[in-house]
Amino acid sequence: MGFIKAFSGALSSSLADQWKDFYVPRANVPSTAAVFQAVPQSQNNGRGENYKGNDNVISNGSKIVVPEGTALITLQDGAITGIIAEPGGFEFRSDDPNSQSMFAGDGIFGQTIKSTWEKVKFGGQPGSQQLAFYVNLKEIPNNKFGTQSEIYWDDAFFGTQVGAVTRGTYTLKIVDPLLFVKNFVPAKYLQPNAPVFDFADMDNDAGSQLFNEVVGSLSAAFSNYTNDPSKGNRISKIQGDQIGFAQSLSAAVEEGYQWKSDRGLEIVKTAILAIEYDEDTKELMKDVKKADALSGARGNAFMQQAAARGMQAAGEQGGGSGMAFMGMGMQAAGGMMNSMQQANTQSTYQPAFGQTQQSVQPVQETNATSSADDSTTRLLNAKKLLDAGAISQEEYDKLKAQLLGL
Secondary structure, eight states: OEEEEEEESSOOHHHHHHOOEEEEEOSSOOTTEEEEEEEEEEEETTEEEEOOSSTTEEETTOEEEEOTTEEEEEEETTEEEEEEOSSEEEEEESSOTTOBSEEOOSHHHHHHHHHHHHHHSOOSOOOSEEEEEEEEOSOEEEEEEEOSSOEEEEETTTTEEEEEEEEEEEEEEESOHHHHHHHTSOGGGGSTTOOOEETTOTTOHHHHHHHHHHHHHHHHHHHHHHTOGGGTTOGGGGGGOHHHHHHHHHHHHHHHHOHHHHHOEEEEEEEEEEEEEOHHHHHHHHHHHHHHHTSHHHHHHHHHHHHHHHHHHHHHHOHHHHHHHHHHHHHHHHHHHHHHHHHHHHOOOOOOTTSSSOOOOOOOOTTOOOOHHHHHHHHHHHHHHHHTTSSOHHHHHHHHHHHHTO
16 A cells, blocks of 8 residues: 655646546645645646545545655554655555555655654554645744743853843744654644644644743753853854754753654754843953954054043143053053053853862963063053042953952
8 A cells, every 4th residue: 555656846738637536735734734635626628627625635546746845654543654755746546556655755854754754654554544634844934932031051151150031933844744744743633634733823732831841941041052162152143043043942851752753843943032131241241342342453552542631631620640640641542552461361161060169270371471560560551640530440440359369
């Protein structure tokens, strides 16, 4: 029992003249539908007309068209009896010894189908009638996720725990239709004249379960992304990296719920529509922006502007103090900048996750030869900049701690 392949690809006009009656996917199926029944179609003067009757019940001699982007699965008593996972036209034959129960084509997808088929194929003697369903193999869009309260994760860039409220959508793909139908689709969607299995259907409990599992995996997904060195460890990149975050989210749901290995499902794209960080995370991000501003060429420009503002303020105070500051201002600013640049190059970030209350210590340069007098001079210059208002107390304290090794 099985299928005889009549043609590959789409149904041509010449074959349409020969195939007066055949099964096709039901009309007006939404893009979020995953499983839907095969319905008979009759040709009338070259125009297809769907008619009611024994929808999705095929028998000996039934002709079936499998469009691109779909697979056809046949069932008997809830067990899978056949699969066609390549486009073309096929004829169902219950009495032909040359018929086949599986058509999957070549490539990785075909090998996956063949491997699963050996595990799930029907073990009894199939009857002359089967139920036929199409499975959507295209990307299934607009699956929503969102959190009502903050989720938290360990962030490698910040070196601490951060939190946010977020919402967005993801695109889903059925990568193994046999596993999906056997292990995940409820029985009510695999009956004669069954409703469409639609992920967007609010009454679809299976779709709601996926939503809950995605939300439960978001914390792990954010952690996967921000702790991946190939992503640059920067959370600011996450909204513009649809595929990168999708890979992190897909790995998280696979680890937690075995989407791919048990259900044949995979997340292929994401779109984060909104992400609102908690107050502590916002403060951390502000500090990072300041640190970025004080590094490299941008830092030089920043310090020059700060020194200029300081000299202007000192000049406005009048007297010798203003002139004295102007005499040493640029030298002090240069010393300050060199100190901060050395501090930046002396430390590299090393995540401390999994360690027991250990702080991340700066890595000392092996060729550091700064003398105590040099450190004292830099510290005095920084103090003068602080007194003139060119730098903040926080920046001064940070430099002081670095120079004194505190």
